Amino acid sequence: MLEELDCIPPCIPLLVSEVFAKSKDWDTARRRLRYLLPDLKQQSEYYELSTMSRIRAPAPPDKLEIYLDGGLDLFNEDKVCRALRCRIEAAQRLTRSLGLLADTMWLTDFLTEKFCRFGRITNLKLDAILCDTLVLIELYPLMVAGILKFRSPWLATCSSCLDHFEGEVDRITEFLYREHAETFSLDEHPAGGLSFDTGSLYTPPLHLHLVPRRSKDSRQPSLPDLSYDAIRAAVRSALWTGREAVAGAGSIFSNSGVGLAGLAYVEGAARNRSELRMLDERRNINLPWVSDLDPRQIIQLRQEAVSALPMFRELMAKHLSTSSTEATSSSVKAVVDELRQQSVEVRNELSNIQRHSTRFWKSSYMLLGFGVSAYGVATSQALPAAGGLLPLIQLIINHKSGTERETEKIKFRPGYVLVKAQDILAHSDPNS
Structure with a gap:
C-alpha cells in the first residue's frame, strides 16, 4: 500500500x-x-x-500540518537517542x-x-x-x-541566500549561547572518553558519548566549543525546518527549547530568560486515554471522532503555539483538565439522550403495535389501521431526527475525542 x-x-x-x-x-x-x-x-x-x-x-487553511524538528524528527541521528x-x-x-x-x-x-x-x-x-x-x-x-x-532535507537555494541564512544562524546562536551556556556540562564517561550533557538544548536532555581520536596530536574537546556547536546545530535545524513549514503553510514542533527560541528570536518574541524558559516547558501533554492507544487505535479514533477533531486541534494548537503568551505548562494542564471534565459532560449528555430516546421508542412502538393489532382484529384490515396511526409514526420520525441532531451536535465538542478514546480502550483486546 x-x-x-x-x-x-x-x-x-x-x-x-x-x-x-x-x-x-x-x-x-x-x-x-x-x-x-x-x-x-x-x-x-x-x-x-x-x-x-x-x-x-x-x-489548506483548515488543515494542521506539522513539521517535526529536533528529537521529534526521529531519523535525525544527531538529535535523538540512538538506543x-x-x-x-x-x-x-x-x-x-x-x-x-x-x-x-x-x-x-x-x-x-x-x-x-x-x-x-x-x-x-x-x-x-x-x-x-x-x-x-x-x-x-x-x-x-x-x-x-x-x-527532502535538500532545498534549492542560491549562494547569496545561503550565506544570509548562515549569518542569521550565527547571530541567533551568539545570543542564545549567552543565555544557555551554563546548562551544558562535560564529564568523564564510565566507558572511556567524555560525556557531553546537552542541558536545556533538548527535552529530555541528551548525553553524548565522545570518544577521543587516537592520534597523538588530538586535543580534548572543550566545553565552550561543544556547547556553541550544539546550540548552532539546533538553531540551524529549527530555522531550516521553519522555512519548510512556512512554504507549506504548516507549524513546526520540536523538543528543542533552544531551537524554538531561535525561531521566536527571529520574530522578536523572545527577549529574556523567562520567556525562553516558557518556550522550553510548555509542550509536555499527556492526554487521558489517548496516551494508552496504539497506532492502529489512533487511526480508529481519528475516524470515529472526525467531527470533533477540528475544534480539538484548534484548542490544542492555540495552547502549543510559540506565539501565545499564555502557553505555559500550567495553562496546558488546565486545558487537559478542561477536556477531561468536558468528556464527562459529553458522556452524560449522550447517555441522557439515549435513555430518553429508548423510553420514547419503547412506549411509542408498544402503542403503535397495540393499535394495529386492535384495529386489525376488529376490522380484519391491518392497512387502514396503519393509515390511522400515521400521526404517531410521524411523531416517531420527528423524534428520531431531533435526537440525531442533538447527538451530532455533541460529537463536535473537543471532549468527544476523549470519550471515544476511552471507548476504544474499553473494547480493546488486552491480549492483542
Whole structure:
C-alpha cells in the first residue's frame, strides 16, 4: 500500500515487506538487506533527484500540518537517542500525541540519503538500517493512512541566500549561547572518553558519548566549543525546518527549547530568560486515554471522532503555539483538565439522550403495535389501521431526527475525542 502513497521514500516499503516481513531472525534480515542494497540504492537515487525539485503546495487553511524538528524528527541521528528502546518509545509517543493532533506530520527523509551514500558495507551499517526499520514499523499505520509523510532535507537555494541564512544562524546562536551556556556540562564517561550533557538544548536532555581520536596530536574537546556547536546545530535545524513549514503553510514542533527560541528570536518574541524558559516547558501533554492507544487505535479514533477533531486541534494548537503568551505548562494542564471534565459532560449528555430516546421508542412502538393489532382484529384490515396511526409514526420520525441532531451536535465538542478514546480502550483486546 505504501508504494501508492505520495511522499513515502521507496526504501520504506522494501524494508518493511521485503526484509523484515520475510525474515525469521536478525541474521536473516541482515542477509536480505545486504542482497537488496543495490536495488535500494538505485531507487533511492532516482527518488532523491525527483524530490529535490518538487514544489510543495501550501496546506489548506483548515488543515494542521506539522513539521517535526529536533528529537521529534526521529531519523535525525544527531538529535535523538540512538538506543533502540528509546527510539521505539519516541515513535509511540509521537503517534499518540501529534498523530491525533495533526492532519499531516512531516519527518525529514534521512533514509534515502543513507542509501544514496551508503559507502562500504559493514554489519554496523546494516544493523543501523534494521533498527530504523523497527522504528518505521511503529509508524507504519500512520503512513498507510496518509498522515505521516517525508520531506527532502535538500532545498534549492542560491549562494547569496545561503550565506544570509548562515549569518542569521550565527547571530541567533551568539545570543542564545549567552543565555544557555551554563546548562551544558562535560564529564568523564564510565566507558572511556567524555560525556557531553546537552542541558536545556533538548527535552529530555541528551548525553553524548565522545570518544577521543587516537592520534597523538588530538586535543580534548572543550566545553565552550561543544556547547556553541550544539546550540548552532539546533538553531540551524529549527530555522531550516521553519522555512519548510512556512512554504507549506504548516507549524513546526520540536523538543528543542533552544531551537524554538531561535525561531521566536527571529520574530522578536523572545527577549529574556523567562520567556525562553516558557518556550522550553510548555509542550509536555499527556492526554487521558489517548496516551494508552496504539497506532492502529489512533487511526480508529481519528475516524470515529472526525467531527470533533477540528475544534480539538484548534484548542490544542492555540495552547502549543510559540506565539501565545499564555502557553505555559500550567495553562496546558488546565486545558487537559478542561477536556477531561468536558468528556464527562459529553458522556452524560449522550447517555441522557439515549435513555430518553429508548423510553420514547419503547412506549411509542408498544402503542403503535397495540393499535394495529386492535384495529386489525376488529376490522380484519391491518392497512387502514396503519393509515390511522400515521400521526404517531410521524411523531416517531420527528423524534428520531431531533435526537440525531442533538447527538451530532455533541460529537463536535473537543471532549468527544476523549470519550471515544476511552471507548476504544474499553473494547480493546488486552491480549492483542
